[in-house]
Amino acid sequence: MASGSNEVFAALVVVAIASFVLIYLYAEARKRQRQPPGPWPWPVIGNFPALGGLPHQSLATLAAKYGGLMYLRLGSLPCIVISTAKAAKEFYQTNDANFSARPTKLAYTMFNHNEVNYKTLALTSDVHHWRKLRRFFNTELFSPGRYAAQQTTRAAEIEHMIKLLVEDCKTTGDAVDLRVWLYGVTSNTMTAIFNGKRYFGTTDAKMKIEREYLFKMNNAMLGAMVIGDFVPYLSFIDRLQGTRAKFQKATEDCNRFARKVFDLDKHRQQYEEQKNDPSYVPNVADVFLHTPLDDGQYLPDKYILKILQELLNAGTETSATLAEWAMAELITRPDLIKQAQAELDGAVHSHRLVEETDLPNLRFLQAILKETYRIHPPVPLLLPHQANQATELQGYHLPAGTMALVNAWAIHRDPSVYTNPDTFDPDRFLGRPEVNHLSASDYFELIPFGAGRRMCPGYNQGNTSSLLMLANLLYVFDWSLPDGKHTVDMSEHMGLTVGLKTALVLIAKPRFELDEGPSPTAIHNP
Numbered sequence: 001m002a003s004g005s006n007e008v009f010a011a012l013v014v015v016a017i018a019s020f021v022l023i024y025l026y027a028e029a030r031k032r033q034r035q036p037p038g039p040w041p042w043p044v045i046g047n048f049p050a051l052g053g054l055p056h057q058s059l060a061t062l063a064a065k066y067g068g069l070m071y072l073r074l075g076s077l078p079c080i081v082i083s084t085a086k087a088a089k090e091f092y093q094t095n096d097a098n099f100s101a102r103p104t105k106l107a108y109t110m111f112n113h114n115e116v117n118y119k120t121l122a123l124t125s126d127v128h129h130w131r132k133l134r135r136f137f138n139t140e141l142f143s144p145g146r147y148a149a150q151q152t153t154r155a156a157e158i159e160h161m162i163k164l165l166v167e168d169c170k171t172t173g174d175a176v177d178l179r180v181w182l183y184g185v186t187s188n189t190m191t192a193i194f195n196g197k198r199y200f201g202t203t204d205a206k207m208k209i210e211r212e213y214l215f216k217m218n219n220a221m222l223g224a225m226v227i228g229d230f231v232p233y234l235s236f237i238d239r240l241q242g243t244r245a246k247f248q249k250a251t252e253d254c255n256r257f258a259r260k261v262f263d264l265d266k267h268r269q270q271y272e273e274q275k276n277d278p279s280y281v282p283n284v285a286d287v288f289l290h291t292p293l294d295d296g297q298y299l300p301d302k303y304i305l306k307i308l309q310e311l312l313n314a315g316t317e318t319s320a321t322l323a324e325w326a327m328a329e330l331i332t333r334p335d336l337i338k339q340a341q342a343e344l345d346g347a348v349h350s351h352r353l354v355e356e357t358d359l360p361n362l363r364f365l366q367a368i369l370k371e372t373y374r375i376h377p378p379v380p381l382l383l384p385h386q387a388n389q390a391t392e393l394q395g396y397h398l399p400a401g402t403m404a405l406v407n408a409w410a411i412h413r414d415p416s417v418y419t420n421p422d423t424f425d426p427d428r429f430l431g432r433p434e435v436n437h438l439s440a441s442d443y444f445e446l447i448p449f450g451a452g453r454r455m456c457p458g459y460n461q462g463n464t465s466s467l468l469m470l471a472n473l474l475y476v477f478d479w480s481l482p483d484g485k486h487t488v489d490m491s492e493h494m495g496l497t498v499g500l501k502t503a504l505v506l507i508a509k510p511r512f513e514l515d516e517g518p519s520p521t522a523i524h525n526p
């Protein structure tokens with residue numbers, strides 16, 4: 001009798017499981033009729049396993065099978081992936097406004113003082129608040145006037161770091177860790193523009209440590225994968241794993257360091273002392289403190305500190321990563337280096353540093369950089385977008401809350417647009433000036449800064465900074481691989497940006513003695 005009831009129980013379990021599987025498959029099949037094509041999702045976790053360690057590459061492989069508009073389910077979050085220029089054009093032209101929100105994430109919320117409507121620009125999911133901030137950024141921080149006024153600062157920071165490199169060559173002649181050098185230039189440029197301070201290549205080692213710590217904590221937190229963001233009913237796992245406590249500690253540490261790095265009270269005091277001096281150029285911290293948003297409200301200090309941290313993150317690693325990729329591609333192609341140096345010699349003439357006014361005459365160098373953006377976009381999936389309302393794309397229904405990933409890495413290797421897409425070939429851009437990554441062009445073939453409303457507002461700053469670093473490195477030095485090496489490990493590493501797995505270490509040899517001239521400007525650490 002007991003064995004009979006066991007059998008009945010076992011049969012019931014089998015029937016229950018089979019029914020669950022059938023209902024699941026039926027529900028998925030019904031849903032899929034109205035969704036773009038894509039791989040079948042697993043129960044609960046959806047298509048997460050398909051992402052792998054380098055999601056832009058895995059998604060490009062899937063897109064070759066499913067097409068330029070692909071559907072995934074990440075946990076319970078519906079997600080579309082755009083992977084061709086044609087699909088990107090349609091997405092931006094028909095749905096840019098609908099997809100102008102960002103997904104909600106635990107790390108973003110905690111980073112922003114647990115406010116539901118985040119207060120920083122890149123991470124806010126509140127479209128109304130984002131619009132207000134973005135208008136302020138466009139008119140007050142990233143306007144052509146401000147960008148022009150920051151030219152002297154960019155020049156000063158390049159000069160500072162190039163001179164250190166020349167000095168190092170003379171004294172030690174050791175191989176140069178280019179990653180550290182490039183990061184030093186972009187970080188110094190950003191902090192000089194934001195709050196008039198320089199952290200790298202100074203005698204104050206403590207300042208460098210503080211700055212690096214801030215970056216490390218921000219990175220660890222914002223890059224973390226949190227289960228509850230994708231499967232809300234499993235958020236207890238994050239709590240059990242101590243994720244919240246970890247984020248809380250990182251946020252408090254970041255806040256403490258940010259208060260030190262961007263000492264806002266000191267800025268207030270300095271501004272009062274210097275505001276009537278016509279030669280005083282307000283930095284970004286001053287602008288935030290003394291300019292209201294267009295609703296007449298001033299941002300409270302705690303949000304200004306968060307926005308400054310976000311800008312520092314956004315503007316430092318991106319340009320440095322890009323320039324490191326460019327040098328990694330060039331170092332095994334002496335023919336390209338020679339061509340770039342010949343162009344530089346012709347444009348600059350004397351033994352001074354390359355300046356921003358030289359850049360329009362450096363068409364080949366610009367093509368090298370464009371090709372680097374194409375083949376190594378530092379933010380290959382852009383930042384995730386989310387639909388603020390239900391919408392349609394290519395006749396498919398997309399519910400409110402659908403996430404959109406734009407795979408710039410796949411778009412830039414679209415074989416219907418680029419011949420030999422995996423080959424580094426700057427010449428391909430020389431005859432095609434219409435493909436412009438800095439304008440919201442109609443081509444959508446080269447979009448390392450994104451496109452549409454949420455396109456990177458720092459594109460001019462990032463692009464010029466990368467060009468200036470590359471131009472000066474190639475003009476002032478000859479480069480070679482150390483220890484008889486002939487190849488570079490081009491494997492990718494996934495962080496907040498996608499960079500080289502192994503830092504690029506090269507030997508630099510000055511090509512000439514730099515003329516002594518007046519420095520563009522001097523920085524005074526307050």
Ligand code: HEM
Pocket residue numbers: 121122123134311314315316318319322378379382383384448449450451453454455456457458459461462463466
């Ligand atoms: C080579 C350098 C850079 C690259 C490749 C880059 C790339 C990007 C990308 C792909 C996005 C996301 C666009 C989207 O969501 O569709 C973005 C957003 C953003 N970037 Fe950049 N960026 C660079 C430099 C900079 C610099 C120098 C700054 C600031 C000084 C900056 C500030 C921002 C901000 C604030 C956002 C968020 C915009 C928003 O959500 O409205 N970026 N960037």
